[in-house]
Amino acid sequence: MFEMNMRLISMLGIITVVVLIGLIIDYFYMVRKPVRLGLGIAVLGIMLGLGLTLSAVLPENHVYGTVFSEGRPTQKVVALTFDDGPYPPYTNQILDILQEYHVPxxxxxxxxxxxxxxDLVLRVQQAGHQLGNHTYNHIDLLKANRKLMEREVDYTNKAIADITGQRPHVVRPPHGFRDPMVMETMADRRLKVVEWSVMSRDWTNPGVEAIVSRTINKVQNGSVILLHDGDGIASSASRAQTVEATRQIIRELLAQGYQFVTVDEILANLEETKK
Ligand SMILES: [Zn+2]
Known part of the structure; x- marks a missing residue:
């Protein structure tokens, strides 16, 4: 849909100029009422800018290219995803719970x-969980130039591969933010961009009950659930609420008959049903 390499910021820059021109045309009555062409251009420009920005930040849209945020609704499966780790002791505690319930x-x-x-990276892998790339410094990729973006992704894949012998093939941009250049950089590396369909804002520590209910209320077949075992690169906030919520979410969803799968398994289901 958009020229590759385009950045959200440059598209918004162009639109801002167009909006200003529209407003000037309107101000000086260059096109007389009732047509008000200038104002029309300005309003359209603002709407387009808003749409482009929302497309960059909302997890479930494909305006800038295919992202994966949800599996097929025909199967009663869900995928738990944990961002920003590893971060002791919380990653360990989550791994203990996953082990207890035999959940990937x-x-x-x-x-x-x-x-x-x-050590934690290795434990995650050896327990059979999937590993994904979440950049090296947890930066906003919309503000990064291509070189920095590539470095952030490549360093992380290398760091994980050096420890586990396996290179991740899924990536989640920090905050889910992407634009055409982000998508192209990931495609060059054959990294699938994975977003999510259920989030509880657990990173704000809203209370165990809130994390659990916001998640359970939104879950449906194929949901990809976003949670946090880590806290960016600051690694200072407690994730104790997420740990306890994870236990309750697993219990509740198992009771409802859901099966837990990895992101890869959800993607495989998607690709199979496409054929
Ligand atoms: Zn993150």
Whole structure:
């Protein structure tokens, strides 16, 4: 849909100029009422800018290219995903719970934290969970130039591969933010961009009950659930609420008959049903 390499910021820049021109035309009555062409251009421009921005930040849309936020609604499966780790002791505690209930999950790891806690990375892999790339410094990719973006992704994949022998093939941009250049950079590396369909804003520590109810109320077949075992590169906030909520979410969804799968398994289902 859009020229590759376009950045959200440059598209918004162009639109801002168009809106200003529209307003000037309107101000000076260059096109007389009732047509008001200038104002029309300005309003359209603002709407387009808003649409482009929402497309960059909302997890479930494909305006800038295919992202994966949800599986097929025909199967009663859900995928748990944990971002920003590894981060002790919370990653360990989540792994204990996953082990207790025999539930797989997917961990989108921050490269800097990977290098700090290789033991945790190894434990995640050895327990059979999936590992994904969440950039090296947890940066906003919309503000990064291509070189920095590539470095952030490549360093993280290398850090994970050095420890586990396996290179992740899924990536979640921090905050889910992407634009055409982000999508192209990931496509060049054959990294699938994975977003989510259910979030509870667990990173704000709203209370265990809130995390659980916001999640359970939104879950449906094929949901990809976003949770956080880590806290960006700051690694300072407690994730105790998410740990306890994870236990309750698993219990509740198992009771409702859901099966837990990795992101790869949800994607495989998607691709199979497409054929
Ligand atoms: Zn994150």
């Amino acid at each position: 999950a997917t961990f989108f790891m921050v490269g800097k934290n990977v290098e700090k806690h290789p």
